[in-house]
Amino acid sequence: MSDLIAARSLFGTSLAFHIVFAAIGVAMPLFMVLAEWRFRRTGDPVHLELAHRWSKGTAILFAVGAVSGTVISFELGLLWPRFMVFAGPLIGMPFSLEGFAFFAEAIFLGIYLYGWERVGPRFHLASGGLVALSGAVSAFFVTLANAWMNQPAGFALVQGKAEQVAPWRAMFPPGWAHEVIHVLLSCYAATGFAVAAIHAFYLRGAPRSAFHRAALGITLGVGGAAALLQPLSGDYSARAIALSEPWKLAAAEAHFETGRDVPLRLGGLPDVETRTTRFALEIPYGLSLLAFHDPHAVVQGLDAFPRDAWPNPLLVHLAFDAMAGIGLLLALVALAGALLALRERAVPTHRRYLAAVVIAGPLGFVAMEAGWLVTEWGRQPYVIHGVMRTAEAVTPVGNLSLPLAAFVLLYLVLAFTVGVLLRRQIAHAGDAARPVTEGGR
């Protein structure tokens, strides 16, 4: 294995692992604080129990997110030192502000988790609110750094070096808004559906459980709303990318030849040799409509760009279709849930609907990983688009397959353990209407 491939595999594995926990760290505190808020308003002990259970799950998942995020902050230098020499002064702003958001998250999560008996109810609820807020702020800042890699800004390139550095302009590169919105919505949608699926699974066995109904109400409420908004955000992103990163859109849509009246290709296998896509389902005018809201619009294909600057359309296209397909499916499940809930004025608990939620559960995270792959693979062969190739950024340190193997093993062990621990947590949850004593000063 070449060191470049090993470095990309290690960084990719680390991020793929971290993204799941980071997203949960954004959304889960919101669910937990909403449950506590319901309890404070209604005095319903079921919501208190829910807040307790969810906060324990959050504690486990947040800890894994924190340590896996630490690995990534070091790996930036360990694997991509030349990238960091160039980019550090430019993307350091969002990263340092993210550091403080992370501080706030860790501090108030500590107060929230261990402070049930030590601080007053309002302070406790407010701490939870701050955890949820700072989680979202962290995701916001980190996504800004990724947006900069896609569309670098805030400097002039002089003989391979960044001159006239403008860090605040680099912090908000073109395209930051659509990427940030898409990422934040995906955190709430993916986590919401995943947690809803667990509770839907138990509801199938115990349809009257107030605990699982309450849980489903909050997770599907937030996650479903995000899933319904996500196609709109996706449309905004697609139109923005059609103008600003046309190579990425071309690869994602398996679109080789620049032209007008471009069809939308669903599925299929793009072949860079023949510049065709086999087995795709074509929807006439689809891509022109999606990208420019005009059936006859000209859409740039990969042929508009030098061959050695193409991303791999096979990977990008398949990842894109997985993301968009699942996104639409989740939006449909959310819509059906909303209609059922409106009709019955209650959390929907039809067996078939619950089955649909259980199936949709893990898919949100699949879509999230796929979407991240679209933006990363779609930027290749560059690490900083148009400025630095990934191959130029890699560390001169050799034998990278060794740390790769070590970290893959570590992540497998962690994932397995987290699974076992959460199972144990969930197995105890909501099975008893045991008396709950409320602590306070």
Added chain:
Amino acid sequence: MTLVDLLGGVILVALMAYALLAGADFGAGIWDLFASGPRKEGQRQLIEHAIGPIWEANHVWLILVVVVLFTGFPAAFSAISVTLFAPLVLLLIGIVLRGAAFTFRAYDERGDLVQRRWGALFSAASVLAPFLLGLLVGALASGRLRVNPAGLPRSSALDAFTPFTFATGLLACAVFAFLAATYLTVEAEGELREDFRRRALIAGVAVFATAALALFLSSDEAPRVFSGLTQHGLSIVLHLATAAAALGAFAALLRRRPRLARACAAGQVVLIVLGWAASQYPYLVVPDVTLASAASPLKTQVALLIALAIGAATLFPSLYLLFRVFKGERPLALSDKEPPRRG
């Protein structure tokens, strides 16, 4: 004083905070490993109780160091990452295992074999991580890590592992164990307090021993550190102050004044970090990378300082709140005459 020095100062302060806070959490893990005697379980419970709410916040200081380093001194971040690749990877594995194992143990509901194994992993990783941190610091100061102007390493991957860096690794373990034991002496009550008071005294002796070993080895292996530690006028003052803090901590421990001992121990650690920084100033990686040579453009330095000021304005009140909630009404008090702690 230039902006570059100011940014270097921020890194130094963040490192001190990391040593004082996260260092003590690592040290507590070391005492978890060496829990013994009739109150073994009591010791472990106190440790878990003491670090549970705060360890994640304490850990973030390291992230802050990394972020300020790669924003303010990108060339140094790159040079350190390249030359210290192997120990950094090991450190990361230690950090991941420590954090994950602690949380898994704290949140697992049955007190069975599995949970004890998490405990063992937590304490083993709590020795590995600070040892590697000390080793990294020793390697940075040693002058053996060489990089050329393009940031390529000119030294071998094994140059970080020498008797001197092993000694600094052991020193870090001893210092963190000493800090943790003095902190825990404040937080414990009754016989547990005596347990940790004794441990603090033992660890204090280990700090002296490992520091002497590191100093002895530095004359040969890290001459710049040795001369920095022994010849500059300022560093002599620093040494005297460090020695005074150490003696103060011992005296306070012997006279059963835990809060005073904690303050002296913390002062001692701050002075040790300061002494290291002074001995290698203005180098980030001795002898090829300085603060000035690695610094990012001026505009980034200014922007970073603004971001740090904004961040600090949110951070310090929050931190104070955290410690007030979990470490009593007077989290920073020196005096041992106090009203009884809340239950």
